[in-house]
Amino acid sequence: MSEAKRLAAVKAIDYVEDGMIVGVGTGSTVAYFIDALAPWRDRIAGAVSSSEQSTARLKLHGIEVIDLNTAGTLSLYVDGADECDPHKRLIKGGGAALTREKIIAEASKTFVCIIDASKQVPILGKFPLPVEVIPMARSLVAREILRTTGGQPVWRDGIVTDNGNVILDIHNLSIVDPVGIERELNQLPGVVSVGLFARRPADVVIVGAEPPIVL
Numbered sequence: 576m577s578e579a580k581r582l583a584a585v586k587a588i589d590y591v592e593d594g595m596i597v598g599v600g601t602g603s604t605v606a607y608f609i610d611a612l613a614p615w616r617d618r619i620a621g622a623v624s625s626s627e628q629s630t631a632r633l634k635l636h637g638i639e640v641i642d643l644n645t646a647g648t649l650s651l652y653v654d655g656a657d658e659c660d661p662h663k664r665l666i667k668g669g670g671a672a673l674t675r676e677k678i679i680a681e682a683s684k685t686f687v688c689i690i691d692a693s694k695q696v697p698i699l700g701k702f703p704l705p706v707e708v709i710p711m712a713r714s715l716v717a718r719e720i721l722r723t724t725g726g727q728p729v730w731r732d733g734i735v736t737d738n739g740n741v742i743l744d745i746h747n748l749s750i751v752d753p754v755g756i757e758r759e760l761n762q763l764p765g766v767v768s769v770g771l772f773a774r775r776p777a778d779v780v781i782v783g784a785e786p787p788i789v790l
């Protein structure tokens with residue numbers, strides 16, 4: 576499967592242009608993208624990173640990492656996903672980086688999502704939906720999730736996000752109304768962000784294959 580991830584990541588380089596500040600996601604697929612971006616280090620203006628993990632890899636390649644507040648609106652954001660439906664709506668956050676990813680996606684004109692075919696689903700929800708939560712609200716939010724969605728929240732024990740928070744993964748959801756669930760969960764006090772990218776889906780999805788499939 577990693578070859579498919581690599582093929583998708585390399586194809587995403589087609590969207591990189593001289594002088595750009597590139598938004599960079601997180602995960603194993605994005606790691607291939609960062610590697611493919613390395614030869615561009617002197618042609619791009621730098622990158623905005625969604626995690627400490629991606630920042631370390633970008634710096635390893637000598638790519639300048641720029642604060643989003645300095646960068647402003649980005650032309651391009653490239654990131655992976657855990658699930659993708661036919662409307663390019665996504666579940667993300669398997670690597671706990673959902674909040675910063677969501678911020679950068681929102682700040683970007685074009686979001687190119689790079690996946691392998693195993694991530695394509697007709698309806699989102701088989702992959703447990705990650706929710707980033709303020710630590711003191713963990714039990715409260717879990718009870719509310721149980722009450723309002725019927726899904727089973729499971730604390731990702733031992734994981735602390737780059738923002739110092741915890742993750743609840745919601746199991747057994749069939750997400751027929753992704754925008755509605757995203758809105759509903761976002762409103763719970765204690766929720767920092769939800770790993771549903773429905774209100775702001777991807778603009779382009781690249782499925783790794785030989786040749787890559789661009790949706």
Ligand SMILES: O=C[C@H](O)[C@H](O)[C@H](O)COP(=O)(O)O
Nearest residue numbers: 602603604655668669670672
């Ligand atoms: O928090 C992690 C991100 O949302 C990743 O983009 C997602 O989990 C996919 O990761 P991978 O490319 O490793 O399958």
